[in-house]
Amino acid sequence: MAGALEGRVAAITGASSGIGEATAVELARAGASVVVGARRRDRLDALVERIDSEGGGALALELDVGDQSSARSFVETARAQLGRLDVLVNNAGVMLLGPVEAASLDDWRLMVEVNVLGLLYCTHAALPALRENGGGDIVNVSSVAGRRAEAGAAVYNLTKFGVTGFSEALRQETLYAGIRVTCVEPGFVATELQGHNENPAVRQAVERMRERIGTPLAAEDVARAITYAVAQPPHVCVNELLVRPTGQRD
Numbered sequence: 001m002a003g004a005l006e007g008r009v010a011a012i013t014g015a016s017s018g019i020g021e022a023t024a025v026e027l028a029r030a031g032a033s034v035v036v037g038a039r040r041r042d043r044l045d046a047l048v049e050r051i052d053s054e055g056g057g058a059l060a061l062e063l064d065v066g067d068q069s070s071a072r073s074f075v076e077t078a079r080a081q082l083g084r085l086d087v088l089v090n091n092a093g094v095m096l097l098g099p100v101e102a103a104s105l106d107d108w109r110l111m112v113e114v115n116v117l118g119l120l121y122c123t124h125a126a127l128p129a130l131r132e133n134g135g136g137d138i139v140n141v142s143s144v145a146g147r148r149a150e151a152g153a154a155v156y157n158l159t160k161f162g163v164t165g166f167s168e169a170l171r172q173e174t175l176y177a178g179i180r181v182t183c184v185e186p187g188f189v190a191t192e193l194q195g196h197n198e199n200p201a202v203r204q205a206v207e208r209m210r211e212r213i214g215t216p217l218a219a220e221d222v223a224r225a226i227t228y229a230v231a232q233p234p235h236v237c238v239n240e241l242l243v244r245p246t247g248q249r250d
Helices: 018-029 041-053 068-082 105-133 154-177 192-196 200-213 219-230
Strands: 009-013 033-038 057-062 087-090 136-141 179-186 240-243
Touching (some): 009 018, 009 068, 009 105, 018 033, 018 041, 018 057, 033 068, 041 057, 057 068, 068 105, 087 105, 105 136, 105 154, 105 179, 136 154, 136 219, 154 179, 179 219, 219 240
Parallel strands (some): 009 033, 009 087, 087 136, 136 179, 179 240
């Protein structure tokens, strides 16, 4: 797939680790210039150095997706610095699990701000640039938790069901503008996401799930799926990608 995205510019949120970092590397290897955004600038700078060392092009911008002005600035600066925007990967997310009754309302607020509002802010900012180009791609990273609800994940489910529903409605709104919308729903991926949880019971449940699955997905597995979707010919839209480890039942 080398060169399949030559001349295109992709902006990726949550790019300081995990799926976002791996996606930036994969898209750059396919020829895209990438703009990587997250709060941890040191990690972004290291990612840019890695991409540059492989012959790609990358720009790092600090980003807090839950802040509307930061999200808009990220998208508009990416477009201004590189002259266009062709792909937006809404990857930033947090997963804070636990029963509803014992939950921290601050955790709920953070998940809604990052998983939902951040995605909406970036999308709203990107649509004019994509229309100006005559089309492009928006990739929304949801989760299997956006398809199947489970006790202990109620508010995370809420945010990811929202992402999945929004993605389909947006696809219908923008298809005549040549804007393709892809919803990616990973299963268990070995990233920092699970480490956001400090509750010992939640950590134990996550570890038991990992043991049942055997080999989880790597971030690179999901990144290759995203790259596959955006590298399709303009008349082909991969609407939905459900990617699970072979050993994951649900």
